[in-house]
Amino acid sequence: MRKKFILVITILLGAVLLSACAGGPVHGSTWSGLAADGSTVYLADGSVYAVNLSDGKPLWRYPGSTKLAFYAPPVVTPDGLVIIGSAGTDHSLIAINPRDINPETNAPVDAWKFTGAADHWVAAPLVVDNKLFAPNSDGNLYILDLQDGQSVKDATVVELGGRLWAQPRTDGERVYITSLDHSVFAVDADTYDVVWHENLGGAVPGSVVLSEDGMLYVGSLASRLEKFDPATGKHQAVVDAENWVWSTPALEGDTLYFGDVDGNFYAFNTSTGKLNWNPVKPDGPITASPLIKDDHILLATESGSVFAIGIDGKTVWTQKIGGKIYTTPVTAGDLIIVAPLETDFYLAALNANGGQVWTFTPEN
Amino acid sequence: MWDFFISIFVNVLIWIYDVVGNNFGLAIILFTILIRIVTWPLNAQQMKGAAAMQELQSDKEWQAIQKKYAKDKEKLAQEQMRVYREKGINPFSSCLPTLIQFPIIIALYQSIIRALASTPLDLLKLSRSISLPNVSDLIPLNSKFLWMDLGRPEAVVIFGLAIPTLALIVAITTYIQAKLTMPTSTTPGDQSAAMSGMMSIYMPLLLGYFALTFASGLSVYFITSNVLGIVQYAMQGKANWRNLIPGALQKK
Numbered sequence: 001m002r003k004k005f006i007l008v009i010t011i012l013l014g015a016v017l018l019s020a021c022a023g024g025p026v027h028g029s030t031w032s033g034l035a036a037d038g039s040t041v042y043l044a045d046g047s048v049y050a051v052n053l054s055d056g057k058p059l060w061r062y063p064g065s066t067k068l069a070f071y072a073p074p075v076v077t078p079d080g081l082v083i084i085g086s087a088g089t090d091h092s093l094i095a096i097n098p099r100d101i102n103p104e105t106n107a108p109v110d111a112w113k114f115t116g117a118a119d120h121w122v123a124a125p126l127v128v129d130n131k132l133f134a135p136n137s138d139g140n141l142y143i144l145d146l147q148d149g150q151s152v153k154d155a156t157v158v159e160l161g162g163r164l165w166a167q168p169r170t171d172g173e174r175v176y177i178t179s180l181d182h183s184v185f186a187v188d189a190d191t192y193d194v195v196w197h198e199n200l201g202g203a204v205p206g207s208v209v210l211s212e213d214g215m216l217y218v219g220s221l222a223s224r225l226e227k228f229d230p231a232t233g234k235h236q237a238v239v240d241a242e243n244w245v246w247s248t249p250a251l252e253g254d255t256l257y258f259g260d261v262d263g264n265f266y267a268f269n270t271s272t273g274k275l276n277w278n279p280v281k282p283d284g285p286i287t288a289s290p291l292i293k294d295d296h297i298l299l300a301t302e303s304g305s306v307f308a309i310g311i312d313g314k315t316v317w318t319q320k321i322g323g324k325i326y327t328t329p330v331t332a333g334d335l336i337i338v339a340p341l342e343t344d345f346y347l348a349a350l351n352a353n354g355g356q357v358w359t360f361t362p363e364n
Numbered sequence: 365m366w367d368f369f370i371s372i373f374v375n376v377l378i379w380i381y382d383v384v385g386n387n388f389g390l391a392i393i394l395f396t397i398l399i400r401i402v403t404w405p406l407n408a409q410q411m412k413g414a415a416a417m418q419e420l421q422s423d424k425e426w427q428a429i430q431k432k433y434a435k436d437k438e439k440l441a442q443e444q445m446r447v448y449r450e451k452g453i454n455p456f457s458s459c460l461p462t463l464i465q466f467p468i469i470i471a472l473y474q475s476i477i478r479a480l481a482s483t484p485l486d487l488l489k490l491s492r493s494i495s496l497p498n499v500s501d502l503i504p505l506n507s508k509f510l511w512m513d514l515g516r517p518e519a520v521v522i523f524g525l526a527i528p529t530l531a532l533i534v535a536i537t538t539y540i541q542a543k544l545t546m547p548t549s550t551t552p553g554d555q556s557a558a559m560s561g562m563m564s565i566y567m568p569l570l571l572g573y574f575a576l577t578f579a580s581g582l583s584v585y586f587i588t589s590n591v592l593g594i595v596q597y598a599m600q601g602k603a604n605w606r607n608l609i610p611g612a613l614q615k616k
Contacts, residue, residue: 029485030484031484071483087483120483122483180503180504202501202503203500203503205487221491222500244491244500246488261488261491287484287488326484326485326488
């Protein structure tokens with residue numbers, strides 16, 4: 001009898017272990033999405049949290065579940081709706097209205113919901129006038145009309161292929177979308193025709209950057225930074241990195257700043273076609289995009305640090321946040337907002353000198 | 365340690381995936397065959413144990429103690445254990461391969477999820493698991509195989525109904541395999557036979573549930589493993605096909 005019991009327990013233990021692999025919306029399942037406007041920080045980390053920018057106090061929470069789990073960076077539309085995409089079993093793209101809070105749940109009410117996608121939302125959508133360009137992991141770019149809450153149900157679908165994990169960018173004429181199937185696409189902003197499609201030989205998890213020289217730049221898991229002619233898609237590698245280039249480069253003047261997953265940080269001058277300085281290696285792998293603030297480049301690393309680096313490549317200050325930072329920080333007002341994983345808190349706000357102003361930990 | 369184990373699985377899977385022309389379903393099938401080869405000694409031991417259990421059913425001493433202690437379960441169990449010891453039989457040997465499957469199933473599930481990398485963090489972890497050269501042109505892996513997305517649970521929609529075909533096939537093949545390897549017992553109160561009988565009910569339900577809930581790549585592993593097991597038993601002439609007929613034991 002005892003042996004039968006041991007056998008059953010062993011099987012159940014296996015079941016529990018395997019079940020634990022599936023999980024629901026858990027903090028740390030993947031890196032979170034972060035956005036901010038003038039007064040509020042929005043964090044998608046399973047649930048979506050709105051936090052007061054000035055003091056880090058919680059404003060509301062849109063709850064996640066196994067069905068609805070949010071990790072894509074939220075996007076605030078011109079009319080004040082917050083668009084969040086689910087990476088749960090339900091693949092809805094939802095616009096919530098922060099001005100309409102349900103008093104019982106303290107969660108914003110849905111303004112509309114788009115349910116036509118077949119896979120996870122990882123990328124933030126792009127708002128252009130009244131249109132929303134929303135790339136999904138099912139390989140489709142969904143173009144939604146934001147003029148009213150009903151039109152979104154009839155999205156225009158542009159089939160691109162691969163998993164689309166990065167926010168599109170536009171120059172007004174074309175919308176540029178990257179894909180994990182190694183591609184960069186240019187889609188006509190009005191007709192939605194694919195103008196060109198180029199293969200980079202490695203997945204492209206970051207967005208393209210439109211530089212002052214009129215060219216596009218994008219990094220890839222082929223460990224290269226590529227330069228594109230936006231009209232034709234003709235491209236060439238301009239920097240061979242040490243490892244995967246995950247992040248979207250940040251542009252300041254004619255210099256592009258980007259990191260790789262080996263932890264190297266590069267400054268590429270688009271005018272000279274050369275690196276401004278030899279790559280520096282702060283303290284860990286870089287998946288977050290750099291930010292330009294004042295005269296500094298802000299950089300977050302997997303080692304849980306935030307660096308302010310001068311345009312000469314020298315470190316101005318460092319702040320150890322703790323945990324691991326994969327999410328691109330955002331700046332709002334005078335603050336730098338960071339969303340680390342594997343820490344007790346979900347957000348940390350730093351001042352311009354790297355001093356910690358507040359942290360945010362959700363209530364249970 | 366566990367992560368190292370997962371990394372080995374991931375590298376082998378990706379290497380096979382590359383060799384077979386970027387087909388992850390085929391990679392899982394070949395990987396399963398590899399697992400069966402590696403666990404061959406265990407399976408052989410299990411078959412040997414099952415055969416010994418089968419022979420024991422017609423042993424006179426065994427039958428005598430069943431009759432003698434029919435009303436004293438505790439004494440019967442003690443006597444059974446004594447006979448097992450004396451004859452060098454491990455009553456759990458027929459369950460061992462099934463139990464061995466669990467760490468493999470868990471590792472394979474995690475390997476599939478990691479290899480198919482449905483989230484950015486998974487993709488980053490994948491990059492650290494791979495020690496093969498020039499994999500950036502393979503990543504992300506193609507998760508499509510036949511009608512399935514191997515990173516997701518499977519269901520075929522027929523007349524508006526989502527039918528979990530793979531889960532059903534997993535449950536059926538697990539049941540067949542369990543029944544074929546189950547020793548025939550005519551002795552009432554035989555605990556090992558009861559245990560095997562219990563396993564032949566619970567395991568198909570459990571694995572069927574896993575197939576219903578988890579990535580369909582895991583179902584491909586279950587089905588391949590079950591079919592290989594059935595073929596292996598059949599080729600060695602050790603399959604009890606009579607066990608598949610409901611009520612066959614009672615009639616005997």
